[in-house]
Amino acid sequence: MRNFKPSFVLAVALHLLIVLLFSISFLTDRDEAQTAPPAEIIEATVLDGAAIDAEAERLKQNEENKRQAETARQQQLEDARKAEEQALQQAKKQRVLEEQKALEAAEKRKQEALPEQKRQEQLDAKRREEEKKLEEAKERRALEEKKAKEAAEKQKQAELDKQKELAEKQKQAELEKQKELAEKQKQAEQERQKEAEKQKQAEKQKQQEAEREARLKEQKLAEEAKLKQQEAEAKKLEQEKKLQEQKALEQKKLQQQKAEEAKREEQAQQAKAEKEKQLAEEKARAEKEKQAALAAEKAKQAAEAEARAKAEKERQAKLAAEKVEKDRQAAEAEAKAKAEAEAKAKAEKERQAKLAAEAAAKAKAEQERQAAEAAAKAKAEQERQAAIAAAQKAEQERQAAEAAAKAEQERLAAAAAEEARLNNLIKSKTEGAWIRPMGAAQGLKCTIQVKLLPSGDVMDAVVVGSSGDPIFDRSAENAVRKASPLPVPQDKILFNQKYRVFNLSFKPE
Numbered sequence: 001m002r003n004f005k006p007s008f009v010l011a012v013a014l015h016l017l018i019v020l021l022f023s024i025s026f027l028t029d030r031d032e033a034q035t036a037p038p039a040e041i042i043e044a045t046v047l048d049g050a051a052i053d054a055e056a057e058r059l060k061q062n063e064e065n066k067r068q069a070e071t072a073r074q075q076q077l078e079d080a081r082k083a084e085e086q087a088l089q090q091a092k093k094q095r096v097l098e099e100q101k102a103l104e105a106a107e108k109r110k111q112e113a114l115p116e117q118k119r120q121e122q123l124d125a126k127r128r129e130e131e132k133k134l135e136e137a138k139e140r141r142a143l144e145e146k147k148a149k150e151a152a153e154k155q156k157q158a159e160l161d162k163q164k165e166l167a168e169k170q171k172q173a174e175l176e177k178q179k180e181l182a183e184k185q186k187q188a189e190q191e192r193q194k195e196a197e198k199q200k201q202a203e204k205q206k207q208q209e210a211e212r213e214a215r216l217k218e219q220k221l222a223e224e225a226k227l228k229q230q231e232a233e234a235k236k237l238e239q240e241k242k243l244q245e246q247k248a249l250e251q252k253k254l255q256q257q258k259a260e261e262a263k264r265e266e267q268a269q270q271a272k273a274e275k276e277k278q279l280a281e282e283k284a285r286a287e288k289e290k291q292a293a294l295a296a297e298k299a300k301q302a303a304e305a306e307a308r309a310k311a312e313k314e315r316q317a318k319l320a321a322e323k324v325e326k327d328r329q330a331a332e333a334e335a336k337a338k339a340e341a342e343a344k345a346k347a348e349k350e351r352q353a354k355l356a357a358e359a360a361a362k363a364k365a366e367q368e369r370q371a372a373e374a375a376a377k378a379k380a381e382q383e384r385q386a387a388i389a390a391a392q393k394a395e396q397e398r399q400a401a402e403a404a405a406k407a408e409q410e411r412l413a414a415a416a417a418e419e420a421r422l423n424n425l426i427k428s429k430t431e432g433a434w435i436r437p438m439g440a441a442q443g444l445k446c447t448i449q450v451k452l453l454p455s456g457d458v459m460d461a462v463v464v465g466s467s468g469d470p471i472f473d474r475s476a477e478n479a480v481r482k483a484s485p486l487p488v489p490q491d492k493i494l495f496n497q498k499y500r501v502f503n504l505s506f507k508p509e
Helices: 005-028 030-035 038-173 179-310 312-432 470-482 492-499
Strands: 446-452 458-465 501-506
Touching: 005 038, 005 179, 038 179, 038 312, 038 446, 038 458, 038 501, 179 312, 179 446, 179 458, 179 492, 312 470, 312 492, 312 501, 446 470, 458 470, 470 501
Parallel strands: none
Antiparallel strands: 446 458, 446 501
16 A cells, blocks of 8 residues: 555546646637537546556556565675675685694694604713713823823832932942942943933833824814814704794794785675675665656656646547657666666676686685695605704714723723733743842842833833842842843733833732
8 A cells, every 4th residue: 555655646636637727728718618528528537547547557567576676686685795705704714724724733743843852952962971971081081191190200200219229228238249240230230221211212202202192182082072062063053943944934824824814804804895885886876766767757747747738639649659658668677677687697797707716816825825834844854854864863973982982991991901911921920030049038029110112122120119138129120131021012002001111019929
């Protein structure tokens, strides 16, 4: 009823207007009014009312069709908007899941790298501790050797002083009894001392050269250890730098992904706003067209009423014109519907093209993300392999250091065993060459400083710890010289350290 009210009012108004016009025409032309039969007026009124009702029905039908078309179009637009929003929500959820997967993968890589890094740090710490222990052992050995050397020098000086004092006393005591023997011995002693001095100078020079070579060797070893430590620290710094660069790259990647996500959301919002704006514009345009159509319809109806009032006689012509007008309107409506369909098809095509472009952009972004992730994985694998190689190298160096330390211990043990064996041989040989003096007491003991050549030949033998019996001391010196050459080690280092100059405790059974 509400839809029919404007048409009904319009029809009543048109009826009244027609009646008024015919009344005015009747008053102005009485003759014509008197001759005109009333049935003609009634007939015109009936015919005119049917045309008006038909026109009103047509307008109502057109209005209903437009309303239904507008409702259908609005429903389609709403469905398209909902579908697009749903697709955007699904894409957003998919991106969130992908970001979570990427974060989990990054965390997993980080957790996998931590044990390897910890193991590498433990290996480095263990290796540094072993190097420190070796260095400390080397320093202690050098210090002990230095102290032993100083103690030997002091003992040697004390024994020399004591020997000089005892020799002086012995010389004075035996001066009268063995004057001739002393002269001969003095001459022999002078010659021996000259020879000993020469050999002593040569030995001293050799000893200085050996000490200089040992110092150079120790300096070289220390420099090599220092270089190894610096290389290990540089490797460690490089590994830390690589880890920091990887972490910064992952953070930068996450920031880029977030920025891209924000950009995509902003584009989606802009597209949504643009679509809403287009919908509002289309709605306003449709409303404007509707108002214009209503205004045009009203104007047309007024024109038609005026035309009917002016020339009722030309009703048939007017009906023909109306038919032409109806055809024109139908053609216009058809053209308008066609234009709307084309516009809708064009909009749908543009929307599909836009969706395809967005899908292509998403696919490209996904490919780039997968490529970046693959590159990151490859880089992480390379770094892991490098870390494993570095750990293996450090393990090999540690094993080499352990082998060297073990070899050094074995050498020292072998040297100690060799020293014990040689001491027993020297003791046996010197005691075997000893001739007990007449009247020598039992249990006498003296200490003899022996100087040897590398061949084992005795260069000098001097009592530095007397037994209290000069004859026993002299017999002990003679026994050492008689036992020449003494057994010496093949190892030159051991010979220089222990047997070039050593003290022999002479205590025959």
